[in-house]
Amino acid sequence: MSLQVRRREGPLSPETVKALVADLSARFGNRVVTSQAVREQHGHTTTWIANAPPDAVLFAEDREDVIDAVRICAQHDAPIVPFGVGSSLEGHVNALFGGLSIDFSRMNRVLAVHAEDLDCVVEPGITRKTLNAHLRDSGLFFPIDPGADASIGGMAATRASGTNAVRYGTMKDNVLSLGIVTAEGKFIRTASRAKKSSAGYDLTRLYVGSEGTLGVIVEVTLKLAGIPECISGGHCPFPDVRSACLTAIETIQSGIPVARIELLDTLMVQASNAYSKLTLPETPMLFLEFHGSEESVAEQSRRFAEIAEGNGGGPFAWTTNTEERNKLWQARHDSYWASFGLRPGAKAFATDVCVPLSRLAECVEQTQADVAETGLVAPIVGHVGDGNFHVSPLIDMSSREELERANAFGERLALRAIRMGGTCTGEHGVGQKKIPYLVAEHGEDALDLMRRLKAAIDPQNLFNPGKIFTA
């Protein structure tokens, strides 16, 4: 009697598309766009995963637009795929069964800043950099930083995190409440603005990380943090990846409240030197950032340097100079783009495992050995304070054999992390290509429970079909 995710069989029929677009256009006029260029821009464009454009794109302007769009799509049994800025690496924005992409770029307002409560309410299309520019004078900031200037709605949908999750947590920890349009076209709020609550099921956390499969996010209430009095940053070279990982582990265990601690392997350092015009020694490297008072960041830096030295690393060069610090972190954030310099014309194969800290060094080492054996060009960067790292094989898309080799590598990597008590995705989400690993990670019964949740909330399978679950 178990509830099942409704199966979709293929694209909408031309007649359905025509009727859908007619109804949408009647309601939204020229804010509904069906040109091929715009449709393709709203499919996946960031990795090797194939572009799957929607049948139409709606540029939504407010909550009522989304409610009406969901109702019209439901009438035509047409899928709905929310679109922020398209920075997903896992195909989330692909319209695998056609339907409507809802573009949130015009829903990018800050609705309220409650400085006293350390929170704010925003529309989902605002990006994190735009939000932080808006907040600058308040003394507050939104700390989650996945590198890309992603939309807040997309970050909530994928349970994003990034470089300073080690200190500030992930979107799970920083979303107070969501405004959602449900499959019935109703608007709900998942929680109040209270800092904590025990009033029923945690709908907020159910929607954070649900990848657009349970409803459409139209409002996000975020926790904010005080801008630190002082920020220091620096880099520290290591003889090998193991000693860098061990240093990260000991730093966390010793309770140093590090704000960022990022691993780059030798290949990644080489790529970053070339792309970002740095002159780092070409050896495994940790990039670090500390937040606190002036004395506190100095103390944290000193303690870190001691740990690094104990593991054969160093010297740790650090600075509180904003310009130098920004150059370093810009290079880290550009590492994805820098890696393409290692193999011009290639596409990236994104991976995203996360393991318990105690297994991190072992997991990275085994993975490096696997990369070498598989004959891939695959730099490594990692949020090593959380046990999360990215290996990104660069693929010549004209070689089917090479793609298969990368796929097999990706599968071994995911299963290795799962065997070590970890996860196939620390922050990117499941999207299209990690679906096969969920059984190994969760077991069939837990996965069945997730499927039942989906079926109970979205019986038509309107919302982002083909993501998280096969459709």
Added chain:
Amino acid sequence: MSLQVRRREGPLSPETVKALVADLSARFGNRVVTSQAVREQHGHTTTWIANAPPDAVLFAEDREDVIDAVRICAQHDAPIVPFGVGSSLEGHVNALFGGLSIDFSRMNRVLAVHAEDLDCVVEPGITRKTLNAHLRDSGLFFPIDPGADASIGGMAATRASGTNAVRYGTMKDNVLSLGIVTAEGKFIRTASRAKKSSAGYDLTRLYVGSEGTLGVIVEVTLKLAGIPECISGGHCPFPDVRSACLTAIETIQSGIPVARIELLDTLMVQASNAYSKLTLPETPMLFLEFHGSEESVAEQSRRFAEIAEGNGGGPFAWTTNTEERNKLWQARHDSYWASFGLRPGAKAFATDVCVPLSRLAECVEQTQADVAETGLVAPIVGHVGDGNFHVSPLIDMSSREELERANAFGERLALRAIRMGGTCTGEHGVGQKKIPYLVAEHGEDALDLMRRLKAAIDPQNLFNPGKIFTA
């Protein structure tokens, strides 16, 4: 077509109880107990809410026991109510429709401590004090402290928090993963031990705070924190509740990483002086605790004292002496019991609202005025760093009129908090008596979504019927 929570009509028939007990006894022998005394001990005993004993109690010893118990209960369509230590204040352990109480006092083992990963795996029956005694030599501790020596399973089920949530978060933030027995009698784990994951729906957070209504918790993986180098504690008197609240708000806003910040109103201070043999000035009071290095706690204390002084409070008397500190916090933890001294023979009426910090002073003041107008004896304590406070009217249970007065007061309080953007329950859970407030807090459509989740996961309504939802 919406899924509905299955309605239960009343107690099990005598024939069903007989057949159920026979099957349970055949499997579990004398670990199934049906004596009236034991059954009543497993109903609600902490507040004015009436005791509703189960038909039988099982003293479970391992996961397999729970799986078999769930299967046997499902065959007889008998409710299942998990029981930790019975410290719930909201009737969670009451068997409103009879059935089986599963007592977890014998499932109290520590299954693993992963010191490198700052986590541990425990059975749900272990209490927080027993766990912390076990951890003492590891340099780690489990920080969540609801006052009562509650079971970890019960704390997870109610999304408990308490005095140091302001620094360490709630159970939502400190449970990494749960082992659950589902309605089908299957064992699932809700997540891996990785520090973060984007691999599908957040089942962990769905079960944290689900009050036993979605399955039975049989294993809990908890985050641990390093024992602080130095802990200081102290108390600070204020001329009125407003100045104490404003001091709490400013302390949080200024970024002081206070570990505990607790309000006691004058009546509560009087009760605590009498019960805990203290000699505090009888005026509103904040109790505080700071964690950090020796310099850091001194610095935090100094900054707090300045803020208090600016609001007319002080002097702030603080100490790093463990014995003095423990005496103060024991008094705070005993405040619930101390309050009974204000009216011997009375029962407590527990309340638990939580509002955005910016509304805290206003909410406490309005509530004090309401207490005075209603003519209740009702001391106030509060986790004011989170905007959460407890007013506990003491009720003469022989007076129906008085109980009705307290009920009307409780309703006004809940709706006041909800109107201010808060919640009717910050940490105790919904249980039986807060069900009527959920529509005002969440709206009918969000509540319908919760009901669908319940129906999808527990179609028979086996698990703790009559809690969170009417049954």
